[in-house]
Amino acid sequence: MSKIAEAFKNGKAFIPFITCGDPDLATTAAVVRAAVNNGADLVELGIPFSDPTAEGPVIQEANLRALSGGVTTDKIFDLVRDLRKDVTVPMVFMTYANVVFSYGAQKFISTCKEIGIDGLILPDLPFEEKEEFFPLCKQYDVDLISLIAPTSENRIAMIAKEADGFIYLVSSLGVTGVRSEIKTDLESIVKVIRANTDTPVAIGFGISKPEQAHKMAQISDGAIVGSAIIKLLAQYGKDAPSYVGEYVKSMKDAL
């Protein structure tokens, strides 16, 4: 059984996304701990990429801040080693295919296993290109997380059947970022997913407020929040951990 399943045993899961190295790795470590201490069930750690094509402006800027601060994949591996001294909730990496490919997929994925990373989210690796990393992910027990989008339609069953860890259900068209309203008929999508797999479903993209998170959690197993947290980092920088902690608590309570 995937370790990620544990994240969904404590009621509805709250999953924060944090870009590593924004504004520096010490802050990232403090933010992760603050999030976990306030109820985060699974942490999504972003490895910054120069050209994050699935991200809206907020996370794009976080990627730039992190990269211009000199963060690298190796430094992020060290961050996770440090976090794993006391953080026990599942953690996954969110990055782009080239970051894994360029590092050497074997070396990257085996290191994930070694340092305690439980899954990998790659928004530019659709079902058709899964084979690029899937065999290595299987070999090293790192779940390759599948994404399902509002446009997936006839593809939902196919993707759900082979999903590992959890399913990342993209709430809306477009890129990441805060949205005032989510209009997609997510219930119908979740219904098709449920008919094909027991793998938990978490909804992300556009969620920022407790009431939105509550609504999303009603129809799924959890909520993923990125841009709203990154905004706190952009606003408070090194002082962000306490604000993020407070925010995570309000969101987890709302679920």
Next chain:
Amino acid sequence: MTNPNGRFGIHGGQYIPETLMNAVIELEEAYNKYKNDPEFQAELTELFNEYAGRPSRLYYAQKMTQDLGGAKIYLKREDLNHTGAHKINNVLGQALLAKKMGKTRLIAETGAGQHGVATATAAALFGMECVVFMGEEDTIRQALNVYRMRLLGAEVIPVKTGTRTLKDAVSEAMREWTSRISDTHYCLGSVMGPHPFPTIVRDFQAVISKEIKEQILNKEGRLPDAVIACVGGGSNAIGSFYNFIDDKDVRLIGCEAAGRGIDTFETAATVNTGRVGIFHGMKSYFCQDEYGQIAPVYSISAGLDYPGVGPEHAYLHDIGRAEYVPVTDEEAVQAFEYLAKTEGIIPAIESAHAVAYARKLAPTLDKDKIIVITISGRGDKDCAAIARYRGEDIHE
């Protein structure tokens, strides 16, 4: 040359967000339906001939041939097409396909502005809405083309992220496509991006080599010894090469933008300095650092200022069928001036990269050899920038 899942050797593929998968599948199905449809092909040929002015001339550059004293040089005059570049070939094809698919809105990225102008032109012709993404840096370098696009009714959105050039314009166009798919076709400008784009764009550009072959057989009774074209993403080059790939005696030479030199960081010579990676929907060669971060590339030419290359070029390089050579800014500018003075033809600074390499190659070949250079576009758009490069400030 494309296998079923859009691979060229190890290159190509569909590395895009799930949100776009059904859109590219729909595109592929539509393309497969129409590519061999006689009615579609007849409409496209009519547009090529009556609207774009095809076939473009294969011009014997006698003065240049004499001056260089070696191989006989022909120029494939894509600069004479409507809108002044080869880009119109692909755009008319894609716009017609989009229309058949019931799309009413075209979005596009552009570097030098030639693809943006071509897309805006087709949108005007077909009565479609048009939005063009262009790096802010390029909107300054190519201000005239920005005006042309707006004149044609397109909205031009300056992209202010990253290096503010072609790479960022592609990223932004992809982001836009994920947010609005049902009525919108992404009219990608080069043989890059996710499958089926590299194949579709190549097929629409392959008219270049189809014509070269017919024209040279007509004029010389034999195939050329070398075909030379500039390579950014690589659409005019693949168009110039495609119908010669099986003719093993024809050398295929792609000229990459070396910027200030391939031993500097200010270069865009992907095959010469990059390594295999995954970006913008495809596996191919990319300029990148050791951690896979895409490099901020540089070239005087906005159209070649891109950190990747189309997957079919990556494959032709891997199997040794085509050669990819670096040409610096300085060499390209000299060739730009040379062709203007020698033949009275002002080439696009992109195409000048191909002319520059031909100037080196021709004198090393015997007089009975034949070289074809594709002049992918006209150089009017570049005059102000080249003047600046030479220290002269002119107002457009």
